Amino acid sequence: MVSSANKGVMKVFLDDMLDERKKRILRAIIDDYIGTAEPVGSRTIARKHELGLSSATIRNEMADLEEMGFLAQPHSSAGRVPSDKGYRLYVDHLMELNELPVEDIEGIKSAMEVKINELSQLIRQASMVMSRITRYTSLATTPQLKKSTFKAVQVVPIETGKALVIVVTDAGVVRNCLIRIPDAILPDFLIKVSNLLNEKLVGLTLGQVDRKVVGEIQDEIIITKELLMPILKGIAECISQIDSHEVFLDGTTNIFNYPEFRDIIKAKEFLSFLDQKEILCGLLESNLPNDSVVVKIGAENCVDGIKECSLVKATYSLGDVVIGSIGVIGPTRMEYPRVISSMNYIKKKINQELKKLVEGNTE
Amino acid sequence: MVSSANKGVMKVFLDDMLDERKKRILRAIIDDYIGTAEPVGSRTIARKHELGLSSATIRNEMADLEEMGFLAQPHSSAGRVPSDKGYRLYVDHLMELNELPVEDIEGIKSAMEVKINELSQLIRQASMVMSRITRYTSLATTPQLKKSTFKAVQVVPIETGKALVIVVTDAGVVRNCLIRIPDAILPDFLIKVSNLLNEKLVGLTLGQVDRKVVGEIQDEIIITKELLMPILKGIAECISQIDSHEVFLDGTTNIFNYPEFRDIIKAKEFLSFLDQKEILCGLLESNLPNDSVVVKIGAENCVDGIKECSLVKATYSLGDVVIGSIGVIGPTRMEYPRVISSMNYIKKKINQELKKLVEGNTE
DNA sequence: ATTAGCACTCAATGGTATCGAGTGCTAACA
DNA sequence: TGTTAGCACTCGATACCATTGAGTGCTAAT
Missing domain, CATH: 3.30.390.10 (Enolase-like, N-terminal domain)
Known part of the structure; x- marks a missing residue:
């Protein structure tokens, strides 16, 4: 993860390496691939996105982007597929965090604002609504309260x-x-x-x-x-x-909606991974330095079994003390903008509700 | 399910319909199919099982058994596969309930005899050990205690x-x-x-x-x-x-070990089914008339989604009051003898431990 | 009643031809 | 010098076909 202090410097490096056009093309490719799961060809980009460039030009740019490691080719006569590095750039600098749709906001609100009087129940609820909204698998750890009095x-x-x-x-x-x-x-x-x-x-x-x-x-x-x-x-x-803290899972069968798990072996690998609660817990709770949403892409997850998955995670807190975390896991070809926006919102919402729960226990 | 009062009468009907040889052949076929998941041919039976009959004779008998509805043919030049009716006969009259292997008994004992001081924890533990021993998916409802005082x-x-x-x-x-x-x-x-x-x-x-x-x-x-x-x-x-009662699941990914779920659609169907906790609960708790182990085969499960699965279930009790149930679900091609034996044993063990837990709370 | 023998069936396997989306390269163009 | 049209080439996907072999049903002999 790039800390915000470094972001300015990063940006300069980036501009050296990638001109505006390359960025636009890369973004178009990734956007397209996220939508279709099919390797993206130069013609597709030239046609669908109004870049005012011919497929040949885009082809040249794509070759460059591949050489730089942002794209990969499944085989020599196929279109391009984003690499982990490509997704990384996309998440850090290219994608647009658009507003969360009203129905999602409503979904979260209505799920979280039901009268809940157990802390862990609230987290369960949050996890559930996340899997429903994102259509990926969500996971959450129950609060750890060693520091409560x-x-x-x-x-x-x-x-x-x-x-x-x-x-x-x-x-x-x-x-x-x-x-x-x-x-x-x-x-x-x-x-x-x-x-x-x-x-x-x-x-x-x-x-x-x-x-x-x-x-x-x-x-x-x-x-x-x-x-x-x-x-x-x-x-x-x-x-x-x-x-003691457990891990909740929701929407585990959602993965069957994604073609990357059409292969039974991949599906098994993923679901077996989700069965290992301790590893899951470690994954969710490692590397949570600041209070923002963290994205781990593909092989950045140092754990075997989900090298082709991405994890979007965040912590929730009581007062200033982090007491647990919540995450969404899905294929690296994830709709990052939507997931990150949802995560930002639910994090805020959990913290609000937790506060209410503790202070306003006086109901 | 055939009540034991009817079993004698049933037996006479059965002998009318199926002579000893047909039964032996049917049993051999089902045993074989349970082991291999491949349609069973007449030659296989003649060779593997010492029935002293040629493949041609067995072929004739198989044709009879098919006509009676105990076997089916995936296509006209394939071997035979047991039908639900065939499994039913197998479970009720043909199979041999052999002793539970010592390691399984030990497995159950060591899992159940750890100090547990929560009732539902005991059931969780029991479900876990069942999925491990049977290598199928196990499910259990937590105790319902409306009748406790x-x-x-x-x-x-x-x-x-x-x-x-x-x-x-x-x-x-x-x-x-x-x-x-x-x-x-x-x-x-x-x-x-x-x-x-x-x-x-x-x-x-x-x-x-x-x-x-x-x-x-x-x-x-x-x-x-x-x-x-x-x-x-x-x-x-x-x-x-x-x-309030929940359903626990264990060993959900075990199904990937069975070729009938090699098809991603079947696997999804099964796992999605397991996500519907209420239906699962209904399934587990319906039709529990007596205190023995109940087997529901294929379409006997009136619920969509598991028409190709079998469910072996039993209740557990506190004193004389049934307070919950535990089950194992897997392909109809299930190792019934092993599962039923395990189920009998764990049921006994749960009841024992429950009794200890309540009486000997005095520890 | 049993069985050896035989013709027949049909899924599975593997090889071959075809198709088409996509590429890289070259040469022409603005 | 950057852009683009054109073209030969690559390679997975698809369809088609022949072959194989396990298994069947039927008939005739034992």
């Missing part, structure tokens, strides 16, 4: 010998864990313990629970190991539940 | 104006729901309300909460609508969460 901790009696540990975070996420406690413990004592836990933990981040805090608790109340241990284990379990 | 209900204060409603069932399932309550409510009062709720609800099934019970509560404590309504809504939300 305790809002309340409670130990509630359930029946003799059993209690429930409950953890509530400032993001409004609630988890619980059933524990076994000594039979002799009275409900009143659990309330005292709860109060103390609250006092000690509220405001800390989930990651900050350590031996020191535990020691402080032990100092202030006479508590047996038989009671304390299960409670701490329960809290730990709640924390790990909150922090 | 309240073990505890609690309203816990979180912060001023907010409380958490918690419902625990006898199956050890816990759900919670954050609610908004009037600011003036004191924690002590919530404890009183909790105690009353417990008194009234514990022992009832989730489905039994009705206006009468609510009325009883209102009679016994002075409670404002502003507090009671959110609590009841919270309880309702918890119940609906407990009762």
Whole structure:
């Protein structure tokens, strides 16, 4: 990805290498190829796009562009196909980010503004609407909230010998864990313990629970190991539940709409790839330096299995803290402008809704 | 499905229609076809299986079997392929349910006996291991627990104006729901309300909460609508969460291993079918009259999209109550004996583990 | 009743001819 | 000097045809 600081310098290099006409032709070729999935010939470009040039001229330019590595030829008497490098240039400098169509905006809005009171539900919903709108496969990681803080901790009696540990975070996420406690413990004592836990933990981040805090608790109340241990284990379990993150997928069968997956082997490769949740997760969460939308094209995805796919991804945040990401994956011949616009919009929308969800939990 | 009461009568009809030799031949053909996916010729049967018959004799028998509808011919000079009716006979009367291989038993055991403390997690695990062992696609519905009873209900204060409603069932399932309550409510009062709720609800099934019970509560404590309504809504939300059931899928890409899905259109059809969670759910939960393993072959599945697939399914129960089901779906050319044996075993295992989970929650 | 033998069928395979979209190159032109 | 018309060439795709071989049904002999 080209950082915006470098973009100016890049532009000069670019102008040296590619004059305006070459850029126009390259863009025309890629636009065409994205639409048709067929190698693009010089005649096609001369006819469809009003460049005022003959096919012969375009042919010469195409040969140049191929030599520079922006185009490739499947075989010597075929038209040209964009290379990863070609797509890269297209995404960074050539394409036009047009407005998102009204129906897509409406689609996103109506999907996201239904009353949702679970954080991960919101992300699920966002992923779903992305796959529907882009017609590619969408993926998203559920929020990781290690940095969120305790809002309340409670130990509630359930029946003799059993209690429930409950953890509530400032993001409004609630988890619980059933524990076994000594039979002799009275409900009143659990309330005292709860109060103390609250006092000690509220405001800390989930990651900050350590031996020191535990020691402080032990100092202030006479508590047996038989009671304390299960409670701490329960809290730990709640924390790990909150922090565990899964990957959601939507629109996996969308790939069958694209001719590049007409080959059963390609289709299998892609779908098998999507089955590897850990790799998927790594892919989605790697290289997310800034807060803009990131595009990974073809072999730029260092993972085997999707070297002929592109990934458009973005993060979402709670306040200033990035807590997860969402992406769209499809053939390198992807409708980048549309996907990127959608991604920009949904990212904004997720952040808005997350904020609402947490602040305005007061509904 | 043939009920066991009818099986004796069926057998007589069967013997009338098919002598021992025809049965042996039919079985040989189906066994062979299940292994190879190639139409089976008379020579193959004569050679591979020691029936002491020439190919010509077998040819005659095959013609008979075809006329009876147990076999079909893709084209006039090809071998025979079993029809749905043929598979039906095979499953009901011909195949041999051999012992499950030790490694499969071990696989199931080791997957199921890891410490799991969530009911639906257990089912997820079971589905996963089934897809791995059978090498087909497995599916399962999460437990539906409308008939389970309240073990505890609690309203816990979180912060001023907010409380958490918690419902625990006898199956050890816990759900919670954050609610908004009037600011003036004191924690002590919530404890009183909790105690009353417990008194009234514990022992009832989730489905039994009705206006009468609510009325009883209102009679016994002075409670404002502003507090009671959110609590009841919270309880309702918890119940609906407990009762909501999803479908899990595993091994969806396994189908690419089978030549019947070499055709991209077939593969798409199948995978798209699996995307329709509601239909899937209906399929899995329909026709589960008794507690044995049920096999639905080809067009017996009244749902479009899997007319060339077979489904082997079973229910699992908590005590005597069926609370969900698990199934394996694959081509009609399925290794029925192996799948059915696995299904029998995993069903038993799930029931065992469920029992342990609920009773021995006391760990 | 069983089977050897034989003519027949038909999908699959591989080879060949044809077609056409597209290229590169050359020569003519503005 | 850049552009373009014209032309020979390339090569995948398509269609056509002959061949092959696994498998069948039928008949006649055992």
